[in-house]
Amino acid sequence: MPSTINNQQWIYRQHPAGIVGPEHYELREEALSTNLSAGEVLLQSRYLSVDPYMRINQSLKPTYNELPHALNTVQSAGVVAQVLASSVEHLKAGDWVEGMLGWQTHARVHHSGLRKLDPELAPVSTALGVLGMPGRTAWFGLTESGRPHAGEVVVVSGASGAVGSLVAQFAKRHGCKVLGVAGGKEKCDWLRDTLHLDWAIDYKTHQSADTLSQEIKALTGGVDVYFDNVGGMVTDAIIPLINRRARIVICGSISQYSGGLDTVELGPRFLHHMLYQRATIQGMLARDYVHRMDEMLRIVGPMVKRNEIVFEETVVQGFAHLPATLNRLFTGNHVGKLLVEV
């Protein structure tokens, strides 16, 4: 192996005021030393993740992090990579791992930050989806905060996304009646025909939260669990429909990520509905369940191996397309997990 390797990196250069795109990033090349210190592993990235939370990290206001993602550093991201060289026994050249390697083609990192993958269990790309952070978010968000019971009505916003599509399927397995809300006919057809949800609504066919609310009420009668990935108009429509002791899980507010986290957006004051129904809103984050990853994998892994879970992936080819693919999260029409393969 040569003493250095050409490493391409996407550098986060500029805060996006609205939609994020290539103009906020710069492609850089560096000569990465292949010389391994004790405990280190040399990796080649194969699947790089784009996730909505990346836009939270870029917000200029305090979020779950004290400071926004540092400018002029590699965009942080989950990556599935293959081992090129290793200084540790349990990882060998050719092995698959997952870790927060960032948007770069190669990385030399300490092994302790890596999760070794079993390619026999499922395609390794699932370590960024159903068997990774989105799967963990969906599983624990639904089971710990949503606490669904058979016969209850579960509504999922962003239902065709990486997390939403899993929440919807997990809720079906709990014996719930599930409504998926998504944008566009194609996504809604997929929710009904492929995920076999009880109902799907294209929120884009509604001009106002009021008519959306009426349609949701007509279909469901009322909502016991609302798993919210989106916020905004969809949430405005659902909150007046909550049933007694409803659980509202705040997993994301994607509708606000393109500027709305930095600049105050207005919406209806709804806290009186919480009072009327003695309902609960709970915010949750994937990071709170990192230590319970084994528990999720023990349950969801076999479901995936038995082909009982639809885990659609939209895979874009080429490292060059990373920033544009991040943009697609907020403007595109993909379903399931969006990934870049190199």
Place this chain on the structure above:
Amino acid sequence: MPSTINNQQWIYRQHPAGIVGPEHYELREEALSTNLSAGEVLLQSRYLSVDPYMRINQSLKPTYNELPHALNTVQSAGVVAQVLASSVEHLKAGDWVEGMLGWQTHARVHHSGLRKLDPELAPVSTALGVLGMPGRTAWFGLTESGRPHAGEVVVVSGASGAVGSLVAQFAKRHGCKVLGVAGGKEKCDWLRDTLHLDWAIDYKTHQSADTLSQEIKALTGGVDVYFDNVGGMVTDAIIPLINRRARIVICGSISQYSGGLDTVELGPRFLHHMLYQRATIQGMLARDYVHRMDEMLRIVGPMVKRNEIVFEETVVQGFAHLPATLNRLFTGNHVGKLLVEV
């Protein structure tokens, strides 16, 4: 005793679009039969309650009740009354009881809806305050939904009111640092000087939620438990200041009761803060803890008897002033529990 007694009643006549007042009520007299059926008791009202929730019951939209308070019926209300005549052994003429008798000078009711009071424990009027519905709301709202711990920061809105002033004192007893938010210098002086809260803020000195938020942040550093009686601008100011795993208790939204429950009000979208802090919002109602009244009385009763709790009462004299006194809840400058004595 004569076969009938002259009973004065305040009849709810008209839905208030904004502030409620005498124009929405009509004083009626009826001849009430004093003839007792088995189990019945004849009562003379002594203390009649006015409570913010009365405005929720008048909302034209579904609330915790399916239908609004019926027009052309006696205004429902908690009342402390004295027994004039009784058909049951455990209640004798002169005994004190509390029940949902409504705004009327007399009532003939079945004994099962009454709670017998012990005048030795505390003034009987406290059955409408610290040892009644407001006390139950404060105790269980704080302990069950707020779950305060020693050293945490508890913020109470509507802190000088019947519920808020008790929540603030209970939180102090839990070892918390307590900030009371109220309207006007007088109320804030009372919160500091009489209730001995750590901090008090007059929200009326602020033109915007932003400057109020800055003052709260400067004083507290951040908020672990927010007990909300008020909603609106005060809540807008506090939500961006919540700490990790904060608990927000929605006990009331008084700022919206004069029309804002029927007509949508706009405020900042804040659910992303719930996500960042993995915080919880929980709505609660006094009625959910009716079956645990004995538990509250066992704990809070002795505190009251030992004079460890300030339970300020503002007592208005005269049945004629009931509707105007209800209005004072939303415009007045009383502290503690507002009552009418007849």
